[in-house]
Amino acid sequence: LQPFEIRNAFAVPFDYRVLFTDFVLRPDNPALADLLSPVGHAHSSRAVIFIDRGFHEANPAVITDAAAYFSAYPGRLKLAEPPVVVTGGETAKHDFAVFEQTVQVLRQAKLDRHSYAILIGGGAMLDACGFAAAAVHRGVRTIRIPTTVLAQNDAGIGVKNGIDFLGQKNFLGSFYPPYAVINDYTLLTSLPMPMKRDGHAEAVKVGLIRDAAFFEWIEQNTLPLSLGEEAQIRYAIRRCAEIHLKQITGAGDPFERGSARPLDFGHWAAHKLEQMSGFTLRHGRAVAIGMAIDVLYSVRTGMLPEADGQRVFRVLNGLGFDFNLGPIDVNVLLGGLAEFQEHLGGELCVTMLQAIGIGVEIGQIDMDLMRTCCDRILHP
Numbered sequence: 454l455q456p457f458e459i460r461n462a463f464a465v466p467f468d469y470r471v472l473f474t475d476f477v478l479r480p481d482n483p484a485l486a487d488l489l490s491p492v493g494h495a496h497s498s499r500a501v502i503f504i505d506r507g508f509h510e511a512n513p514a515v516i517t518d519a520a521a522y523f524s525a526y527p528g529r530l531k532l533a534e535p536p537v538v539v540t541g542g543e544t545a546k547h548d549f550a551v552f553e554q555t556v557q558v559l560r561q562a563k564l565d566r567h568s569y570a571i572l573i574g575g576g577a578m579l580d581a582c583g584f585a586a587a588a589v590h591r592g593v594r595t596i597r598i599p600t601t602v603l604a605q606n607d608a609g610i611g612v613k614n615g616i617d618f619l620g621q622k623n624f625l626g627s628f629y630p631p632y633a634v635i636n637d638y639t640l641l642t643s644l645p646m647p648m649k650r651d652g653h654a655e656a657v658k659v660g661l662i663r664d665a666a667f668f669e670w671i672e673q674n675t676l677p678l679s680l681g682e683e684a685q686i687r688y689a690i691r692r693c694a695e696i697h698l699k700q701i702t703g704a705g706d707p708f709e710r711g712s713a714r715p716l717d718f719g720h721w722a723a724h725k726l727e728q729m730s731g732f733t734l735r736h737g738r739a740v741a742i743g744m745a746i747d748v749l750y751s752v753r754t755g756m757l758p759e760a761d762g763q764r765v766f767r768v769l770n771g772l773g774f775d776f777n778l779g780p781i782d783v784n785v786l787l788g789g790l791a792e793f794q795e796h797l798g799g800e801l802c803v804t805m806l807q808a809i810g811i812g813v814e815i816g817q818i819d820m821d822l823m824r825t826c827c828d829r830i831l832h833p
């Protein structure tokens with residue numbers, strides 16, 4: 454009974470572009486037009502624009518600005534439908550409403566695989582609409598224009614999308630690299646302070662697991678970052694994006710085929726805490742708490758020097774994160790480790806810290822010790 458096998462391997466190159474520009478929708482800024490329709494392109498490029506409702510409420514002119522932008526490039530750009538406002542925030546990922554709305558609009562606009570879905574919004578909306586755009590015709594070109602710090606430095610520039618399903622965060626989704634990402638700092642001005650701070654959690658995360666120098670920079674700039682100073686936030690976003698992209702494009706596993714989720718430090722607890730809160734706990738704050746737990750675990754197991762652990766706590770506190778969520782059932786929280794493993798498939802693989810800037814993947818957790826660490830952080 455010898456099986457007959459035809460076996461081939463293939464590789465697909467992706468051109469991954471993250472552009473940094475200001476005032477992306479000002480008609481005299483050609484960045485978006487040049488992306489959609491390079492000069493000399495024979496046909497006009499068709500697109501539909503989806504806008505996060507929270508962003509729209511804070512920036513009502515965005516709809517007319519977007520339409521005016523397209524009108525300024527006749528023969529090169531064409532809006533296939535008027536801009537569409539969709540629910541933003543985690544609610545966008547709770548059910549199929551935003552997913553379905555996006556699918557309907559793309560169908561109505563007769564968008565094909567050479568047209569563009571332009572998504573303007575926070576990480577949750579980008580995840581939900583991006584999942585729909587990846588599914589329609591098995592993938593409509595997607596341009597992400599993130600409007601939160603967290604989405605500009607992390608969520609918006611990754612290759613993943615998804616929605617929550619059956620009570621589990623990101624249970625459905627896909628790996629679908631966007632055609633391009635445009636990071637425009639000026640879109641962040643309307644973001645309330647606590648949400649600006651959320652983004653810093655992901656910055657601390659990449660510093661801790663990948664780049665000691667960047668963590669030290671955050672350490673020295675904790676105060677201006679906590680106050681929302683422009684120069685520091687601009688630098689942090691840019692550096693985070695660089696580190697993330699390096700991981701995605703250079704580490705050999707962009708679609709996470711291996712057992713590790715290399716950029717998910719602190720995320721097993723974060724995702725479970727978000728779920729336990731009925732998704733009212735914002736992702737950034739949850740990640741800060743999740744990191745605190747795993748930093749303490751790293752210290753208590755002797756992997757990380759105590760003094761380095763103290764530095765991380767000082768930075769998280771200095772940025773304005775607090776870990777008090779009221780009473781939390783730690784046994785339920787620990788169930789997040791099993792869910793994390795399930796999401797990966799195969800072996801448990803959790804990132805801990807060996808030093809500032811060096812993450813280490815471990816396959817076994819001392820559950821009693823982890824219970825103690827969760828308790829210590831959540832119920833001091």
Ligand SMILES: NC(=O)c1ccc[n+]([C@@H]2O[C@H](COP(=O)([O-])OP(=O)(O)OC[C@H]3O[C@@H](n4cnc5c(N)ncnc54)[C@H](O)[C@@H]3O)[C@@H](O)[C@H]2O)c1
Binds near residue numbers: 506609643
């Ligand atoms: N795909 C990935 O790789 C990835 C990575 C990290 C996080 N995520 C996901 O991203 C989500 C969190 O994203 P987030 O932190 O960007 O928050 P969010 O998308 O939940 O947005 C937070 C709130 O801000 C509003 N908003 C957005 N931009 C605004 C602006 N400029 N001014 C005023 N209000 C604005 C939104 O409407 C929403 O109410 C989570 O669901 C998380 O799982 C995905």
Ligand SMILES: [Zn+2]
Binds near residue numbers: 740
């Ligand atoms: Zn995250």
